[in-house]
Amino acid sequence: MLLIQYIDVHHTRRVGILDQDRITAIDGFATTLALAQHAIDSGSALEQLARDHAGSATESYAAVLAAGRLLAPIDHPDPAHCYVTGTGLTHLGSADTRDAMHKKIGGAVEALSDSMKMFRMGVEGGKPQSGEAGVQPEWFYKGDGSIVRTTGATIPMPAFALDGGEEPEIAGLYLVGPDGAPCRVGYAIGNEFSDHVTERQNYLYLAHSKLRNCAVGPALLVGELPAHVAGTSRIIGVDGAVRWEKPFLSGEQNMSHTIANLEHHHFKYPLFQRPGDVHIHFFGTATLSFADNISVQSGEAFEIEAPVFGPPLRNQLSVLDAAPVKVKTL
Structure with missing residues (x-):
């Protein structure tokens, strides 16, 4: 599984699953950090956690990249x-x-x-x-x-x-x-x-x-x-x-x-x-x-x-x- 962080068309920060050119937003988590923290706290496997929270919103990776809305795959607020x-x-x-x-x-x-x-x-x-x-x-x-x-x-x-x-x-x-x-x-x-x-x-x-x-x-x-x-x-x-x-x-x-x-x-x-x-x-x-x-x-x-x-x-x-x-x- 590939995960990316990005800003969606509504100017909201998201973490999503990348499959070829399609990004599927993960609901309930705005960052990779938050997703990983929940995996640690719940004892869940990260991949399964991401799949369980995959939503219906999708975007084109090429469009996100072209618009300058792509973020580094992990970061910290500080x-x-x-x-x-x-x-x-x-x-x-x-x-x-x-x-x-x-x-x-x-x-x-x-x-x-x-x-x-x-x-x-x-x-x-x-x-x-x-x-x-x-x-x-x-x-x-x-x-x-x-x-x-x-x-x-x-x-x-x-x-x-x-x-x-x-x-x-x-x-x-x-x-x-x-x-x-x-x-x-x-x-x-x-x-x-x-x-x-x-x-x-x-x-x-x-x-x-x-x-x-x-x-x-x-x-x-x-x-x-x-x-x-x-x-x-x-x-x-x-x-x-x-x-x-x-x-x-x-x-x-x-x-x-x-x-x-x-x-x-x-x-x-x-x-x-x-x-x-x-x-x-x-x-x-x-x-x-x-x-x-x-x-x-x-x-x-x-x-x-x-x-x-x-x-x-x-x-x-x-x-x-x-x-x-x-x-x-x-």
């Missing part, structure tokens, strides 16, 4: 209570990429870069037995709910950024229950969006490179993630033509970590067990246009799609005006 985070060095990539990567991480550990050591650790210990904790992944903070964009929205890049490049990833979407237990609401396709030039200068700049906007959606996939997810990432030029295109792979079959291990190492911190908080956590990727020496320009667009997640995620890049910051003394 953006500060939505954490956006991620993990890196988690994906094995294509067969050629895997072969090259295994050659890079072979031999003496001391000869490897810190990044390759981290990747090797994941390959060797990122898929523990059920109930056990595996090796920790690379982890980073991106921001709060205010940085999340939906499909059709512009992704703004700071004027001080050295690059604005896509990262086609799957994100886990979560709500922390009243007992502090994290509950996975579902998954969504996402563009994690980073400054790869800044990161390449020195890996200690990773934190700086990740403090950027991102995009998620348009739909939320309820249930378990397929072991193999195949999609396509594109850069669309200002003339509307495809400037760069490449397939990407995700799902545990194509990862060095299990989803459970990534979730454990995020939610093991009490800070991330606060009841009522929403979490959007990116699981990583092995496919970047930056790796093919593509520099995305303002006005060009990112397009990321994978059939299991329904419609594609598409966002145009823009550059913000420079805004010098000066701290005042009180």
Whole structure:
């Protein structure tokens, strides 16, 4: 099942079931958050709860998108209570990429870069037995709910950024229950969006490179993630033509970590067990246009799609005006 959030023709916020181009509104719940909270409180399965409350009102997805009425698949009324985070060095990539990567991480550990050591650790210990904790992944903070964009929205890049490049990833979407237990609401396709030039200068700049906007959606996939997810990432030029295109792979079959291990190492911190908080956590990727020496320009667009997640995620890049910051003394 795919769920989306949108504004209907009566200017009312809704959550609905997406099937091809048809959106069926869910009665009694205005948001994904409210639906998920009720599922937790009632002990109901989210998919069944959505089906039980499916109403008669329907709309065209294409019409909602064209009118700019589409929302991100999950959010929080207070953006500060939505954490956006991620993990890196988690994906094995294509067969050629895997072969090259295994050659890079072979031999003496001391000869490897810190990044390759981290990747090797994941390959060797990122898929523990059920109930056990595996090796920790690379982890980073991106921001709060205010940085999340939906499909059709512009992704703004700071004027001080050295690059604005896509990262086609799957994100886990979560709500922390009243007992502090994290509950996975579902998954969504996402563009994690980073400054790869800044990161390449020195890996200690990773934190700086990740403090950027991102995009998620348009739909939320309820249930378990397929072991193999195949999609396509594109850069669309200002003339509307495809400037760069490449397939990407995700799902545990194509990862060095299990989803459970990534979730454990995020939610093991009490800070991330606060009841009522929403979490959007990116699981990583092995496919970047930056790796093919593509520099995305303002006005060009990112397009990321994978059939299991329904419609594609598409966002145009823009550059913000420079805004010098000066701290005042009180």
